[in-house]
Amino acid sequence: MPAASTARKGHPIRLIDIDADDIADNGHVIDSVYRAELTGVIVRGALTGKRRETAVRRLTSDALGDRWGAPNAGMKGGEIRTIGDAATPTFTYLRGPSPEVYAASAARHADNTRAIFEEADPRAPTAAIARLLGGLFGGRPAGPPRFSDDLDWAPYNYRALDPGEQIYTHHDNHYGLAVYEKMPADLDRSGLLSWFVTLQAPDAGGELVIYSLWGSDPNPPMLPTRFLDTAALERDWDKAVVDLRDGDLIVFDAGRHVHRVTPVEGQRPRLTLGGFLTPAADRSRLAFWS
Numbered sequence: 001m002p003a004a005s006t007a008r009k010g011h012p013i014r015l016i017d018i019d020a021d022d023i024a025d026n027g028h029v030i031d032s033v034y035r036a037e038l039t040g041v042i043v044r045g046a047l048t049g050k051r052r053e054t055a056v057r058r059l060t061s062d063a064l065g066d067r068w069g070a071p072n073a074g075m076k077g078g079e080i081r082t083i084g085d086a087a088t089p090t091f092t093y094l095r096g097p098s099p100e101v102y103a104a105s106a107a108r109h110a111d112n113t114r115a116i117f118e119e120a121d122p123r124a125p126t127a128a129i130a131r132l133l134g135g136l137f138g139g140r141p142a143g144p145p146r147f148s149d150d151l152d153w154a155p156y157n158y159r160a161l162d163p164g165e166q167i168y169t170h171h172d173n174h175y176g177l178a179v180y181e182k183m184p185a186d187l188d189r190s191g192l193l194s195w196f197v198t199l200q201a202p203d204a205g206g207e208l209v210i211y212s213l214w215g216s217d218p219n220p221p222m223l224p225t226r227f228l229d230t231a232a233l234e235r236d237w238d239k240a241v242v243d244l245r246d247g248d249l250i251v252f253d254a255g256r257h258v259h260r261v262t263p264v265e266g267q268r269p270r271l272t273l274g275g276f277l278t279p280a281a282d283r284s285r286l287a288f289w290s
Contacts, residue, residue: 010212013039013240020045027138030286033253034191034279039210040252046132047197048247051117051125056200058116059158059271067112077263078168083112084157086275086290087179096177106147106154116158126155132249133195133277133288142286145184153289161206161270167261169228171215172254172276188281192255195288196274198244203266208250212238213258228258
């Protein structure tokens, strides 16, 4: 179980682990993560039952083949598959998707969600996510922000890491991308949290590793390729290896903390849905998007 740790270098890592039934008693958590008092929270059993099982069955079938994209095609060992674009840099879009590309993807979100969850109302899974995240924000409203007059940001995208693939060491601080010009001005941009639900854990590997290094720290260990030096992080910085099971939700400080996902082992892909979140500057609501 993740626990508090004292960094050899960098910043303390503190994760709390709660059951889904205890969300109402932890309404301070997102505020605490945003203030860097906590690194993150794991909510066990957040998405269970038929909804999760249906999503896994559909995502591992051949029926959705033409909906999958490969935003990191050509990145050896890091070729994640996604349904729906994310507002992040990728091999395909080094400066993130353009507002036009992202808008087209967000417009397809409802159709993709209907196909994956097989529910008549594609808003129902998003409403379930909003209740979970809003519960960790004191019960305040949560939902995707407006992208334009007639379109919301996509609330999340779907991700698959196949055996042998990983997500390389990075941190998420993406507000400088052009697509974020569409983000409402009343949202707080002083931090960026990441969240995801594990729809299917792999047989082994595929673990989230959070390091005590912040992306804003001076002189991070770098390779000549300008990638972060993971071997140096493993040697010199503290870390938390997070064990996420089917249906678990995590919210963590991805904007500050450097992190990665280890290579997936075995036969089963690692399947998740998720994105990012930030509160309004006046803390009246929570916005989440992919």
